[in-house]
Amino acid sequence: FTLIDAVKNIANITLKIIGEGPIKEDLELKVRNEKITNVCFLGYKTGRELNEEVRKAMFVLCPSECYENNPRSIIESFALGKCVIGSRTGGIPELVRDNETGLTFERGSVEELRTKIFYLLNNRNDIVKMGEKARMLVEKEFNQEKYYKGLMEIxxxxxxSK
Known part of the structure; x- marks a missing residue:
């Protein structure tokens, strides 16, 4: 519940949670029981719908509490020019480079995540700069030509060797 606890009672923002998962019902129950008004659940989205929601976002949060090697959601957010606040777990810190493509926080730390959110809310120019760098990272490191060359080398x- 790190994410919900970090954003509750922050004025003038709405956290939109996209996706389905095993804890969705628990999250919805927490939001209902605690009467948290700045969180909404959009459910599963793909393609154009997903991209549109990400485009409308100021920035993206990836508060993973379990190991993720190379989260696709971060790469897709970067491709849309969005900076990301991500937990320091798995491969997330390799993608989300502090003050370059986004910000990182200690996995499970509500206070540190909240601090990073407030930082971005108070430094909107940094959101744009990090989003631009995130987009450039995707164009440089995750393009078809680089993938093709790597595959051909293999x-x-x-x-x-035969």
């Missing part, structure tokens, strides 16, 4: 090495 095939070449396999063929040469």
């Amino acid at each position: 095939y070449q090495n396999i063929l040469l």
Whole structure:
């Protein structure tokens, strides 16, 4: 519940949670029971609908509490020019580079996440700058040409080793 606890009672923002998962009902119950008014659940989104929601966002939060190697949601957010606040777990810190493509926080730390959210809310120019760097990172590191070259090198090495 790190994310919900971090954003509750922050004025003038709405946290939109996209997706389904095993704890969705628990999160909805917490929001209802605690009468948290700045959180809404949009459910599962894909394609154009998902991209539109991300485009409308000021920034994206990825508060993973379990290991994720290379979260696609972060890469997709970067591709749309959004900076990300992500937990320091798994491969997230390799993508979310502090003060470059976003901000990181200690997994499970409500206070640190809340501090990072307030930082971005009070430094809107940094949101834009980090979003631009995030977009450039995706264009440089996750493009088709780089992927193709890497794949061809693997095939070449396999063929040469026979």
